[in-house]
Amino acid sequence: MHLSEILQIRSSPGQCCFLSITRKCPLHCAHCATESSMEAMEELEEEDILRFVDTFSEDPPQILFLTGGEALTRPSLVHKIALKAKDWGVKVHVTSGMFFAKEPLLSPSLSKIIEGLSHFTASVDSFHEAQVSREKVFRSLKTILDMGISVSIQTLARENHDPYVKDLVRDTERCFGSNVPIFLAPLVSSGRASSWVSCQIKKLETPGEIHPCSLASWPVVNFQGNIVACCHDSITKNQQTPSHLCLGNIRNTTWKEVKHQMIHSTYLRALRTYGPLYLASQCRNEIQDYCEACMYFLPDQKKLENLMRQEKAQFIEEYAQKIAQKKSYLLPEYGSVVYSLFKI
Numbered sequence: 001m002h003l004s005e006i007l008q009i010r011s012s013p014g015q016c017c018f019l020s021i022t023r024k025c026p027l028h029c030a031h032c033a034t035e036s037s038m039e040a041m042e043e044l045e046e047e048d049i050l051r052f053v054d055t056f057s058e059d060p061p062q063i064l065f066l067t068g069g070e071a072l073t074r075p076s077l078v079h080k081i082a083l084k085a086k087d088w089g090v091k092v093h094v095t096s097g098m099f100f101a102k103e104p105l106l107s108p109s110l111s112k113i114i115e116g117l118s119h120f121t122a123s124v125d126s127f128h129e130a131q132v133s134r135e136k137v138f139r140s141l142k143t144i145l146d147m148g149i150s151v152s153i154q155t156l157a158r159e160n161h162d163p164y165v166k167d168l169v170r171d172t173e174r175c176f177g178s179n180v181p182i183f184l185a186p187l188v189s190s191g192r193a194s195s196w197v198s199c200q201i202k203k204l205e206t207p208g209e210i211h212p213c214s215l216a217s218w219p220v221v222n223f224q225g226n227i228v229a230c231c232h233d234s235i236t237k238n239q240q241t242p243s244h245l246c247l248g249n250i251r252n253t254t255w256k257e258v259k260h261q262m263i264h265s266t267y268l269r270a271l272r273t274y275g276p277l278y279l280a281s282q283c284r285n286e287i288q289d290y291c292e293a294c295m296y297f298l299p300d301q302k303k304l305e306n307l308m309r310q311e312k313a314q315f316i317e318e319y320a321q322k323i324a325q326k327k328s329y330l331l332p333e334y335g336s337v338v339y340s341l342f343k344i
Contacts, residue, residue, distance in 0.1 A: 004329070019065065022069040033191035049077065095154065096121070122151070157184055157186055215231055242296075273320050
């Protein structure tokens with residue numbers, strides 16, 4: 001499954017689920033939003049994960065993203081999840097920091113696990129390259145491509161038109177042509193980066209204006225098993241989940257229940273239609289930050305229901321969905337292989 005195909009359904013509620021199976025990671029990146037390490041203790045129980053994946057039997061998502069930490073520190077579990085998900089027609093994707101690329105060859109056991117995936121994403125940025133060289137990562141990606149697995153790279157920009165990204169794009173195109181697309185995201189002040197990142201990519205949203213949230217469509221299972229309607233890094237890491245964004249816990253919630261909430265929740269529909277800054281202004285909240293406006297205020301349910309019952313709301317909701325579905329995520333200023341949800 002190509003990265004462009006994944007992004008085309010990014011705004012479709014409940015078509016994907018992110019599953020954070022461990023906070024452990026053998027790398028120690030200076031920017032890590034989840035502050036992962038091999039000493040981290042947060043790790044979902046295998047029994048709970050497999051039970052939740054079994055509930056995909058009813059109205060399954062198209063894609064299951066396995067993340068961490070480093071998902072491949074639990075190779076046996078990744079393999080079991082992939083086998084179960086395949087039974088329900090779910091495509092399994094893994095994102096990795098490529099710790100294993102330090103070795104010249106993939107081990108037979110790791111090769112077997114990767115062969116069961118539909119897509120493999122490598123994290124490549126200056127922080128990961130300080131621990132695993134680009135040359136070694138590309139060597140492993142060539143091997144995975146030869147196995148017939150779809151591959152992509154995810155990277156970070158520290159500034160608009162970041163020269164590091166342009167250099168990475170040139171190397172990627174030289175080695176792989178157009179076979180390995182790149183997903184680009186901005187570096188944010190979160191996790192380990194919160195103490196030293198101050199200047200971030202300029203945000204274009206204006207408080208009080210309509211800017212629909214394209215991320216309130218795919219739920220995330222965090223390290224505590226809470227199912228959250230947002231992929232913001234601080235929510236993935238923290239034990240406390242804002243009540244208005246919590247959809248349950250994998251220990252006692254089915255995927256069918258999660259998907260129903262993703263599609264029909266008044267608040268999530270309003271987020272995808274108007275965006276958090278507009279909703280905050282309607283509730284007379286003065287928070288100026290786009291994501292904080294969603295996470296740190298309790299929405300007035302009655303006001304939201306009245307807002308979504310207005311005649312214009314249905315038109316705006318449908319229009320926002322159509323625009324999101326037709327949106328091109330390609331960033332031509334970086335070449336023909338770079339995609340992003342952000343203007344960078």
